[in-house]
Amino acid sequence: MLRSPITALARTAPRFARGYAKVAPIAVSRATSTGSRAAGTIKTDQGLELKTDLQKELGGKGAHHNPEELFGAGYATCFLSAMGATHGSLHKDAKPLPKDATVEALVTVGKDAEEKIPGFLLAVELKVHAAPLKQIGLSDAQIHKLVEESHKVCPYSRATSGNIEVKLSVV
Known part of the structure; x- marks a missing residue:
């Protein structure tokens, strides 16, 4: 039996109400x-x-x-912005991120490898380019910490958390 969209929404609303914050639009x-x-x-x-x-x-x-390309563009840009904000809070006296700081998003569309989930799924790999960050004096350890902390505050990372596979790498 098919459910009407209104019924489906009504049944999922309480779960969302318990687990998600209401957004005050900016x-x-x-x-x-x-x-x-x-x-x-x-x-x-x-x-x-x-x-x-x-x-x-x-x-x-x-x-x-295609939608994956556009999602990747949004995610990479948002993550780069989160890196800028995070860098400022981690390294208050450091130079700002350089203009050539780069995040590359590879968005994969595919099927569940274990065939447990029907339909198509997404996966993302975010590649943070280390060279521009090293030019402002960040060590490998500092770059990795920056990436990990940025992932915690990036709105796209928060939206995808627990929903799709996201791999972070420094290249």
């Missing part, structure tokens, strides 16, 4: 997707307009953007 961003993942358009209020396409591995042409 800023809201909008992205609108029309069409389909395979042949659609994404628009933002700031004028960004992107065409979407399936990756070649999923049967598409791979000629345009």
